[in-house]
Amino acid sequence: GEDVEQSLFLSVREGDSSVINCTYTDSSSTYLYWYKQEPGAGLQLLTYIFSNMDMKQDQRLTVLLNKKDKHLSLRIADTQTGDSAIYFCAESMGSSNTGKLIFGQGTTLQVKP
């Protein structure tokens, strides 16, 4: 089946780390993605991970993938107020193409000063 689940809301204090979690169902997914959406805007690609990797780090962002449990997480270090947004995880369906992405419901990250 096609299903991606995320918790809906996360609140952190500025300077703390944020961890957003996601579970997916398609074991054949080749790539998994994290997108950020600010109010009134489109989706901004933050990072992605290939399914044969366990971890990917990109500046303040760390993606962890547990393929056995089909669990993906995004850690944002030193969270800033500008990180307040909705974060979506997505899986690519089937083989290595981005033609069809299945998105989670999105996690609203609130960063308090």
Added chain:
Amino acid sequence: KAGVTQTPRYLIKTRGQQVTLSCSPISGHRSVSWYQQTPGQGLQFLFEYFSETQRNKGNFPGRFSGRQFSNSRSEMNVSTLELGDSALYLCASSGAGRTEAFFGQGTRLTVV
């Protein structure tokens, strides 16, 4: 390098009318996908075009259609608009490796 451009940004239409939305992908990208975003259903895949051919289609009624031109620009059309079609319509473009999908700002469609 210009990003994905969607026009128009905002549209208000009346029930029963039809609408055409446009998407210009990043230069050199040949894959364009369309998504509908609503508060209730979230982000849902509509269809994907690659080199003027529809490659994938989501679970939407036939009122939703699309096409892609030789320059990779894509249009989607919704006929006989319903109130429930009010949404943010997003398009994404991907390059040859199709590992990254870049989204436009979207078209906000309101059906009254």
